[in-house]
Structures are given as structure tokens and as C-alpha cells.
Amino acid sequence: MVHAIALVDLDDTLFQTRRKCPADVSEVDLTVMAYDREGQPASFATPRQLAWIEWLRRGTVLVPVTGRSVDALRRVDLAFDHAIAAHGGVVLRPGGLVCPVWQNRIGQAAEAVRGDLEALTAGFDRQAQAAGADVRVRIIAEADTPLYVVAKHRDPAREEELHALAELVRPAVPSGWTVHVNGNNVAYLPPHLGKRQAVEHLLGELRAAHPALPVIGLGDSVTDAPFLALCDFAMIPGQSQLAERAFQGLLA
Ligand SMILES: [Mg+2]
Known part of the structure; x- marks a missing residue:
């Protein structure tokens, strides 16, 4: 029986890379949850996370709400x-079909920010080169529509260097844009783009299909908060960027 609609962020909420898995969980107890482009295991769930994932699989209408590309989502x-x-x-x-209404809306809005996306990419790249940081910056596109800028350090252990670059670039970010900084992941999202905007588009339909089910949102990042606020209940991993922020000043 299904008890809820679950809008679920994936990475660092349900599972994580090997490097971020808790040190006290041994390799044999980890379950592969996602693969990289070469088909190699890339993300893992601990036994407790797996039990939670099973609960979600059986008990909810599960809707991933992720920063992953469609391609990377299919590898989960x-x-x-x-x-x-x-x-x-x-x-x-359902059936893996792209929602044409949403695709249209995003496609039209994206045209207006193409120049900003390119300028931000070049600006971040300049700062990285000046600092001698081995960072990869690129525009993420789906079906030829440019969506957002992402920067990652080629050495995931050096995320602080990446965060310092994000601070240098901050003054060049157009107003109204979302800056996502969490782990080895810095992203710049134009105002029309965001999990909340897409959840707003989809939620009415989900609620109409399941009027008696509560909507639970799950997410670990500060940038998940806007979509979590649309849900009846919000869940955040106790050890996460969002928990740190949400509980700030409340813990002794
Ligand atoms: Mg996440």
C-alpha cells in the first residue's frame, strides 16, 4: 500500500560517492545505487540508507527531484x-517521456540567458586559471537547451579551493540567480530554473492523482529548501548542509 508521495533528492540524501560513505561501514555492506558513464559503480547506500530506500520504494509514489542530467538519472x-x-x-x-509543456517553457526562457551562462563559464574559468586550480567548468544542456553552469574540481578532495573560486566569482553572478555550493559541486542557475519551479509544475497533477496522500520532500542541500517548503512534510539527513543551516543556533 502506498502512503505518501515522496519528492526525493538523490545524491547525498539517499546515497553518496564512496569517498563520502561513513568510515565505519565496510565495503561489503555497501549497495551500489548508481553507475558512472563507463558502467562502473559510483554511488553507494549504507544498510540503513538501503532500508530507507526500500521503505520509499514500497510505500510511496517516488519522484526523484535531482540535479542529475536525464542520462545520469537513468544510471541510478x-x-x-x-x-x-x-x-x-x-x-x-511515465514511460520516460519528456514533458513537452515544461520543455517548451524552459527552452524559451533559456534563450534569454545564453549570454549570461557563457560569461559566467568564462569568468569562472579565468579565475581558476589565475589560481592554478584544476577545475572543470561547463554549461549543462539537455536536448540542446543550455540550462546552467557547473564547476567541479578534478580532485574531489580539494573542494575548498573550488569554494574559494566561487566566492571570487560571486560579484559577477546576475541578480536573481541561484548559486549552489555543496561539496565538489558549484552550480549557477538562472531564475527560471530550479527544483521548486519544476515541482510547482508537477505537484498539482500528482496531488490530483493522489488527493489523500501527504507529500514528503527529502533533500540535503540549502538549494533543496525551496522545493521542500512546498511539501506537507520535509525530511533532511541529520548530517547535511541543510541540517547544519536549519538547526543553526538551536543546538547547544
Ligand atoms: Mg543532494
Whole structure:
């Protein structure tokens, strides 16, 4: 029996890379949850996370709400009907079909920010080169629609260097844009793009299909908060960027 609609961020909420797995959980107890482009295991769930994932699989209408591209979402071992990918850039409908209404809306809005995306990419790249940092900066696109800028350090252990560059670039970020900084991941999202915007688009339909079910949102990042606020209940991993912020000043 299904008890809830669950809008679920994936990475660092349900599972994480090997490097971020708790040190006290041994390799043999980890379950592979996602694969990289070469088909190699890339993300893992601990036994407790796996128990929680099983609960979600059995007990909810599970809707991934992820920053992952559609391609990277398909490399996650999780079945779904609806999904939100690419930080809200794509809404998937049952059967894996792209929602044409949403695609149209995003496509039109994207044209107006193409120059800003390119300028931010070049600006971040300049700062990285000046600092001698080995960082990869690029515009993420889906179906030829440019969506957002992402920067990652080629050495994931040096995320602080990446965060310092993000601070240098901050004055060049157009107003109204979302800056996502969490771990080895810095992203710049134009105002029309975001998980919340895509959830707003999809939620009415989900609620109409399941009027008696509560909506639970799950997420670990500060940038998940806007979509979590649309849900009836919000869950955040106790050890996460969002928990740190949410509980700030409340813990002794
Ligand atoms: Mg996350």
C-alpha cells in the first residue's frame, strides 16, 4: 500500500560517492545505487540508507527531484514514473517521456540567458586559471537547451579551493540567480530554473492523482529548501548542509 508521495533528492540524501560513505561501514555492506558513464559503480547506500530506500520504494509514489542530467538519472538503480532532472530543467512523465509543456517553457526562457551562462563559464574559468586550480567548468544542456553552469574540481578532495573560486566569482553572478555550493559541486542557475519551479509544475497533477496522500520532500542541500517548503512534510539527513543551516543556533 502506498502512503505518501515522496519528492526525493538523490545524491547525498539517499546515497553518496564512496569517498563520502561513513568510515565505519565496510565495503561489503555497501549497495551500489548508481553507475558512472563507463558502467562502473559510483554511488553507494549504507544498510540503513538501503532500508530507507526500500521503505520509499514500497510505500510511496517516488519522484526523484535531482540535479542529475536525464542520462545520469537513468544510471541510478531506482524505478520511477515521474521525475525532475537537471535541477528542474527536465520533467519526465511515465514511460520516460519528456514533458513537452515544461520543455517548451524552459527552452524559451533559456534563450534569454545564453549570454549570461557563457560569461559566467568564462569568468569562472579565468579565475581558476589565475589560481592554478584544476577545475572543470561547463554549461549543462539537455536536448540542446543550455540550462546552467557547473564547476567541479578534478580532485574531489580539494573542494575548498573550488569554494574559494566561487566566492571570487560571486560579484559577477546576475541578480536573481541561484548559486549552489555543496561539496565538489558549484552550480549557477538562472531564475527560471530550479527544483521548486519544476515541482510547482508537477505537484498539482500528482496531488490530483493522489488527493489523500501527504507529500514528503527529502533533500540535503540549502538549494533543496525551496522545493521542500512546498511539501506537507520535509525530511533532511541529520548530517547535511541543510541540517547544519536549519538547526543553526538551536543546538547547544
Ligand atoms: Mg543532494
